[in-house]
Amino acid sequence: MSTMSADTEHDQGKAATDSPLAQRKRVVIVGGGFAGLAAAHALRHADAEVVLIDRRNHHIFQPLLYQVATATLSPAEIAAPIRQLEAKQQNLTVLLAEVTDVDVASRRIEARYPGVGLRKIPFDFLVVATGMNPSYFGHDEFARYAPGLKSLSDAVTMRAKILDAFEIAEATEDDVERVRQMTFVLVGAGPTGVELAGSLAHMAKVTLRGNFRRIDPAKASIMLLEGGKRILPSFAEPLSRKAAGRLEKLGVKVMTDVRVETVDEQGVIAGGKRIPSATVLWTAGVMASPVPRMLGTKTDRAGRALVSPFLEVADMPGVFVVGDAASVMQNEHPVPGVAQAAIQEGRYVGRVIAEELKGHKADHPFRYFDKGNMAVVGKNYALLERGSLHTSGFLTYLVWAFVHVLALPQQQNRLRVQRQWLWSYVTGQRSSRLIPELPRAASHELH
Numbered sequence: 344m345s346t347m348s349a350d351t352e353h354d355q356g357k358a359a360t361d362s363p364l365a366q367r368k369r370v371v372i373v374g375g376g377f378a379g380l381a382a383a384h385a386l387r388h389a390d391a392e393v394v395l396i397d398r399r400n401h402h403i404f405q406p407l408l409y410q411v412a413t414a415t416l417s418p419a420e421i422a423a424p425i426r427q428l429e430a431k432q433q434n435l436t437v438l439l440a441e442v443t444d445v446d447v448a449s450r451r452i453e454a455r456y457p458g459v460g461l462r463k464i465p466f467d468f469l470v471v472a473t474g475m476n477p478s479y480f481g482h483d484e485f486a487r488y489a490p491g492l493k494s495l496s497d498a499v500t501m502r503a504k505i506l507d508a509f510e511i512a513e514a515t516e517d518d519v520e521r522v523r524q525m526t527f528v529l530v531g532a533g534p535t536g537v538e539l540a541g542s543l544a545h546m547a548k549v550t551l552r553g554n555f556r557r558i559d560p561a562k563a564s565i566m567l568l569e570g571g572k573r574i575l576p577s578f579a580e581p582l583s584r585k586a587a588g589r590l591e592k593l594g595v596k597v598m599t600d601v602r603v604e605t606v607d608e609q610g611v612i613a614g615g616k617r618i619p620s621a622t623v624l625w626t627a628g629v630m631a632s633p634v635p636r637m638l639g640t641k642t643d644r645a646g647r648a649l650v651s652p653f654l655e656v657a658d659m660p661g662v663f664v665v666g667d668a669a670s671v672m673q674n675e676h677p678v679p680g681v682a683q684a685a686i687q688e689g690r691y692v693g694r695v696i697a698e699e700l701k702g703h704k705a706d707h708p709f710r711y712f713d714k715g716n717m718a719v720v721g722k723n724y725a726l727l728e729r730g731s732l733h734t735s736g737f738l739t740y741l742v743w744a745f746v747h748v749l750a751l752p753q754q755q756n757r758l759r760v761q762r763q764w765l766w767s768y769v770t771g772q773r774s775s776r777l778i779p780e781l782p783r784a785a786s787h788e789l790h
């Protein structure tokens with residue numbers, strides 16, 4: 344990693360400096376998620392100055408966020424400092440800043456550095472890899488009562504909300520309030536909603552058993568609401584039926600074809616009926632971060648930039664969008680918003696730019712290779728769909744665990760997660776059952 348900071352408008356960019364790096368082209372990558380890191384890595388041998396900008400100092404392994412929200416893992420176990428991950432890449436500079444504007448015509452981005460202010464950073468190539476944010480379908484007021492799950496602080500907020508509810512249920516003298524505290528409503532039954540529901544049910548039945556004197560946590564009511572006709576719509580129907588059956592066995596009430604009309608401090612109104620609940624968790628929708636729209640190009644309804652088969656933005660040579668922020672079509676189907684797609688797109692664009700720097704134009708469009716789709720439903724049970732292969736059960740669960748441990752960033756995360764899983768598997772305990780003492784809204788990661 345270069346120790347130089349990126350040139351900014353103050354020094355008028357690369358042309359004005361004496362640094363050898365200043366003679367090189369600059370590739371700016373916005374986003375240190377799966378796609379951004381893969382793009383940076385693919386440029387490690389390129390004769391270019393690579394600048395990776397993220398508003399967070401850490402990369403998050405999002406597929407395991409639900410385990411932080413349900414106290415199995417702690418935040419530090421599924422995240423890693425971006426600087427540390429990229430420390431060995433000599434042509435790379437990491438900047439902690441939030442991109443607030445993009446001026447494609449003058450080839451500059453504007454970024455806000457915490458404690459420093461706004462800076463403009465020139466680029467020759469731009470890779471936008473800024474991912475998605477939770478979406479409340481035009482009802483942003485729901486966010487106050489129903490946190491989404493995207494960041495470590497979201498996961499810690501969810502964890503605090505869940506654990507708080509059991510504490511208040513134990514303390515209250517009001518029977519009606521006790522029932523409300525022990526009712527958990529999850530909105531959205533995609534993989535995250537299903538995984539969260541299964542994990543929460545296991546926690547209520549096993550982990551918290553014997554921990555309370557006045558309530559029985561196993562009697563908690565967990566409801567999974569889905570607006571569509573079935574849960575896990577991205578999986579084949581038989582797998583989705585199996586997952587629903589498994590959740591019902593765990594005591595989760597699965598309700599499909601039900602629209603959530605209101606979320607407020609008392610709970611939700613869904614399908615015209617009020618469900619009193621102190622804990623509503625939102626896993627229903629996502630919307631692209633605002634950065635693709637800053638390019639001034641066409642976006643789809645979810646705010647993703649429409650890109651060419653080379654992942655480049657129309658009429659903007661050298662400007663690429665990858666990962667969840669891009670809408671990519673392949674064989675008339677959208678490439679899914681999953682980690683594998685983001686990694687493959689980031690790697691592809693990194694290589695395209697590296698070739699362009701050598702004077703070669705890309706001639707092969709991006710091809711997504713689908714390695715399969717997995718989801719966990721409670722303990723000992725996972726689903727896998729890969730082409731015509733559909734499996735579920737304990738062996739699939741072991742495959743899921745193996746694949747996820749291997750995919751974690753940093754060796755230390757892999758070791759720590761394996762240790763936690765083993766402990767949790769054998770004892771049923773979860774070692775991260777902490778309610779932060781700070782005001783919830785301002786709570787950050789605990790270690």
Ligand SMILES: Cc1cc2nc3c(=O)[nH]c(=O)nc-3n(C[C@H](O)[C@H](O)[C@H](O)COP(=O)(O)OP(=O)(O)OC[C@H]3O[C@@H](n4cnc5c(N)ncnc54)[C@H](O)[C@@H]3O)c2cc1C
Pocket residue numbers: 373374375376377378379396397398399401402403405406407408409440441442443472473474475492493534535632634665666667668680681682683685717
């Ligand atoms: C809870 C959850 C569970 C998931 N489970 C799975 C799973 O099991 N399997 C699977 O394959 N996929 C899963 N996904 C999807 C997968 O995580 C995404 O497809 C993947 O993270 C997309 O990678 P990305 O690099 O495009 O975006 P991200 O990984 O979201 O990274 C975007 C980065 O951009 C940064 N950023 C955003 N805006 C700005 C800005 N203005 N300035 C600077 N930086 C900015 C963010 O801080 C972030 O680091 C899950 C997602 C979530 C939220």
